[in-house]
Amino acid sequence: MRSGILALVAGLLTLRFLPVLPPFWLLALLPIVGLMLLPFRSYPIALFLFGFTWACVSAQWALDDRLAPSLDARTLWLQGRVVGLPEVSDGVVRFELEQTVSRRGVLPERLRLSWYGGPALHAGETWRLAVRLKRPHGLVNPQAFDYEAWLLAQRIGATGTVKTGELIYPASGAGAWRDRLRQHLLATPAHGRAGALAALVLGDGAGLSTADWQVLQATGTVHLMVISGQHIGLLATLLYGLVAGLARLGLWPRRWPWLPCACVLALTGALAYGALTGFEVPVQRACVMVALVLLWRWRFRHLGVGLPVLLALLAVLLLEPLVSLQPGFWLSFGAVMLLILIFSGRLGAWPWWGTLLRAQWAMAIGLLPLLLALGLPVSASGPLANLVAVPVVGLLVVPVALLGTLLLPLPGVGAALLGVAGWLLDWLFGLLAQLALWMPAWLPSALPFWAWLLVALGALVLLLPAALPVRSLGVLMLMPLLFTAQSRPEHGRAEVWMLDVGQGLAVLVRTQKHEVLYDAGPRFGEFDTGERVVLPSLRALDVRGLDLLLLSHADSDHAGGAVAIKRGLPVGRVISGEPYKLARSLQAQVCAAESWQWDGVHFSTWQWVDAVNGNQASCVLRIEASGERLWLTGDIDSQAERALLNSGLAMPAHWLLAPHHGSRSSSSAALLAKVKPFAVLISRGAHNAFAHPHAEVMTRYQAIAAQPYDTARHGAVRIRLGAFEPAQGLRDYARFWQEK
Incomplete structure (x- = not known):
């Protein structure tokens, strides 16, 4: 079973490394070849071909949904509905539009637009706009954020600049409700951290300043302000632990089996939190993983701890193969697999502080090869910063902020709780700023493949049990980070x-x-x-x-x-x-x-x-x-x-x-x-x-x-x-x- 899942996952992940997509005739032929191989018990190869075909077909659909070349850089009138939470920065309103129609031609399903000096827009509104549309295009450099890959992964088929527009229908639906809730959160004093609270409650990072993002990046704590598997998983864990704790103390009703109730409550809380944040792709990924882990805990613990993670990985890739273009996908699943490697099969119980230290050690060493491969900064202060920030945000700020949001209708109660959460965040950002000044992030030079492979093996060796004698060799295998230099031009060139x-x-x-x-x-x-x-x-x-x-x-x-x-x-x-x-x-x-x-x-x-x-x-x-x-x-x-x-x-x-x-x-x-x-x-x-x-x-x-x-x-x-x-x-x- 595991070999079949791994083969299917490998086929889906191969998409990330393709220079070009295969032609249609080949994509039509590959599933037929896979079906022909099944009677010969070559099901791993067949599943690899099935996964590869589905990933390529899905990617081709996204490419076909891009703006037609004939409309590139043209200004035309269109109508569409605002989705997600619009962002405002430096007088520029940035938002996404769906259900777009125009008399001038067929438009992509989703557009990302900018309106310089535009009015306040709200999720759920329908607008008629004059827009200069452009096909997806980004900067391509030796090291930079791949904007085109991000747009494709979001299935955004065009970007554009709004010239003028008029509101057709007012806001309605769940998006409008989230937008109103954001306005309530941003209006809360919260010690100047209302923007951070909106990021944690609604997944809206627009309220964080550039300085805030720089501090988060320098300390390796960006994941704390971006709704991800960590937030969803922590909330599910808290709800599960609440029921389990009541059952252990004998306070849970005996007529209700505590385990299925704990799993259902944890999943319900995770889904509700996901709906609150708009169910973006990282949140969908987290909810799928939480659901499978809870199902494993309820019924299938005998199958081992690695199987639910593999199934979650497979489910995420089947639902959205383009997720492999996003660094967050690799980092989130990489972190989970590292924790499984560190904590599964070890003898004896560790104290809580030992668990935290080992988890941060694993993240710092184990994610290093991934950060190098993805071209992301390496935070020297990350282990220390996360050692403090993860429990503060996960165990204190998020529960208090969610409870405060839930109790906002009660005069004074919800605002007071949000004020406490804001005070905690203000204290935390002050501490992180000091750490960022003390140990700024490090962006190493691009390594040749052999050096990267040596570093990856060294990181794996360091994460092995301490009793193994080869573990000390891992430090030597990390040396290419310090001594590998790129070739220089010859004299006279x-x-x-x-x-x-x-x-x-x-x-x-x-x-x-x-x-x-x-x-x-x-x-x-x-x-x-x-x-x-x-x-x-x-x-x-x-x-x-x-x-x-x-x-x-x-x-x-x-x-x-x-x-x-x-x-x-x-x-x-x-x-x-x-x-x-x-x-x-x-x-x-x-x-x-x-x-x-x-x-x-x-x-x-x-x-x-x-x-x-x-x-x-x-x-x-x-x-x-x-x-x-x-x-x-x-x-x-x-x-x-x-x-x-x-x-x-x-x-x-x-x-x-x-x-x-x-x-x-x-x-x-x-x-x-x-x-x-x-x-x-x-x-x-x-x-x-x-x-x-x-x-x-x-x-x-x-x-x-x-x-x-x-x-x-x-x-x-x-x-x-x-x-x-x-x-x-x-x-x-x-x-x-x-x-x-």
Whole structure:
């Protein structure tokens, strides 16, 4: 039985690693092959094929439900119903729409929309909206959140920006009730932690600030504020323990068998909590697991503890195969399996404090390989933070908050209980903030597969019983974390990464022993690509410090992420075309005409001294490695380009960064005639509001046969300068969910 379940699960999980989905004819053939194998007792292979086929078919349905290419970037009127709880941040309302209809064509089942300066929206309302729709698209970098995978896993077929709209029908249904309850919770003083209470009671994290999320991530406690299996499981455990405790004390009615009553009450509480939080995918996963564990406890304990977990894993994947695209799926089931490994089959009873310590030890060591594989930060303070935070949130805050919510109709009682829960959360966040300052999160460099495999084996060895003599070898097997470094460019060559930061710019240049970052990515309100995209990518590329941070000028799309970069990495020197407009903490110096050499690679800077605006004042960087030359041009316009041509610098180059993202006012014919690039680099956001790159500019590049490398189409682009090779875009490494 277990082998069949494992084979079916393996087939379902294979979807996560596919570069492309199989063609329809093959998906139709595979189940037939599986049925033919059943008479030959090859049922594990048959079940693997069944699972694989179902996962691929489900994924293809989701891909087919994406916005039609003919409607991409078009504005049209549509009507739909708001689902979930809308979020408001920096004056932007973000929400999801279902049951969408339009006269202009068939729309996806679910849309994710943003309304800048929009009115207050409520779950359950029906709106008629003018929306500029876009097919799912995200940034693709060496290390960053995979937005396209997340959208597909949520079965969101398009995103868009609302231009205007009108309310058709007021809020109704369960969603409207949850929205009203959220307003009550947010109106509760709760020592300033009403947003955290809404996150715990309703699964709505919009009330948590960016600083709160940073503290949670640094201390490895994000899972406490995101409704997951832990919250559902703890509530079910408390309800089960209440009945079991009454039965042990002789206070439970004898005519009612306590065990089935405890299981039914625990499952009812878990389902009610799940309904309160909106039954998102992680909550569905948790409820399925709780149901199977309770069924096992009631009737099937003789089958062993691992079977209900396997059945829960199978049920979750059968219901939603795309869940394997989400990191939370791997971490939640990984945590459960680690706890089973630690606590099953051990001799003797442990004290409660020993149980907590061993659980945190298991999580810290056992989840390390998963965190590395998923590219997530590793919290050094996580074990200590969770040792305190898990019992506080699970045993105190959540029960008190749920009870306070239930008693809100009673004047003063519910609000008082929510105030107690808020006070506990305020104290906890203060403690976590101190831990985050003491031991910030660590994002290690991407490891080669052999090093990752060694670390994973080392973690497994460390989790074995202490009596085994090989256990000490686990520490040695973790050494690749500290001593494995990525290969560096040879002397006289450079590695160049144009990162995918949307409508902005960030270019990393690495020589054998030095690193330069040209621009730091944009910042839009609270979304700082320097912190969210550039910094994680630099760490994944094994950049441990910058010799030079060169900010072409002070515009937010070029320098917005600079403060976060300097805060996260040692920076030797900062120069800019507009140093006086940058934050004082950067201590930026004026861009001057300089030339230097690092590891056989030549660098030169230039700035137009007669510039009259920030774009013209961009600090330009020329790089030459083994005779191959690259120009990084910031946002200079045609006038600044003319001054550059008259500067006397050697102009012909193999690579040219399109000035000003390909704006019509740049990339003049005179510049292209002098530089004669073989390839042009374009950093821009897909469907950006400026229509970059302009059609006339692209026509000029086509006239000189310059090969374009566009972040919106290729993702982050890597160049081995000095090797005279074509560039590589990360979108060239196929993933079935990514747009090409």
